[in-house]
Amino acid sequence: MDIGALFLFTPSGQSPGGGMTIFLIQMLAILAIFYFLIIRPKVQQEKRHRERLDQIKRGDEIVTAGGVIGEVVHLKDDRLTVKSGESRLIVQRNRIAEVRGPGESSESRK
Numbered sequence: 001m002d003i004g005a006l007f008l009f010t011p012s013g014q015s016p017g018g019g020m021t022i023f024l025i026q027m028l029a030i031l032a033i034f035y036f037l038i039i040r041p042k043v044q045q046e047k048r049h050r051e052r053l054d055q056i057k058r059g060d061e062i063v064t065a066g067g068v069i070g071e072v073v074h075l076k077d078d079r080l081t082v083k084s085g086e087s088r089l090i091v092q093r094n095r096i097a098e099v100r101g102p103g104e105s106s107e108s109r110k
Contacts, residue, residue: 052099056080063098064091071102 056062060072062082068091070084078093 053093053096056093056096056099059102061100061102062091062096063100065095065097 056072056075058072058075061069062072062080063069064082068082068084068089070082070089072080073083073088074081080091080093080096082089082091
């Protein structure tokens with residue numbers, strides 16, 4: 001098909017690239033909406049979680065990714081010793097899903 005024939009199908013009074021500009025503006029608007037409603041809040045939540053993991057101290061109550069609830073009794077680099085019931089577990093710091101202060105329950109966090 002000849003390029004000159006494509007100009008026959010454009011509405012009169014508009015340049016052939018006018019529709020592309022509107023399309024690009026719409027795509028940028030959709031990307032901005034996704035960024036501000038989905039991506040940015042998730043990144044901020046992950047940042048707060050990393051900061052909370054760095055601030056873990058002895059006596060804090062934690063919940064692991066596997067659902068084990070326990071109290072931190074010893075910290076060493078990226079590993080924590082957690083007392084849960086009558087047993088002690090060694091847990092990697094990055095496997096902690098939630099950190100609660102000493103005596104803080106899940107109802108008080110909501």
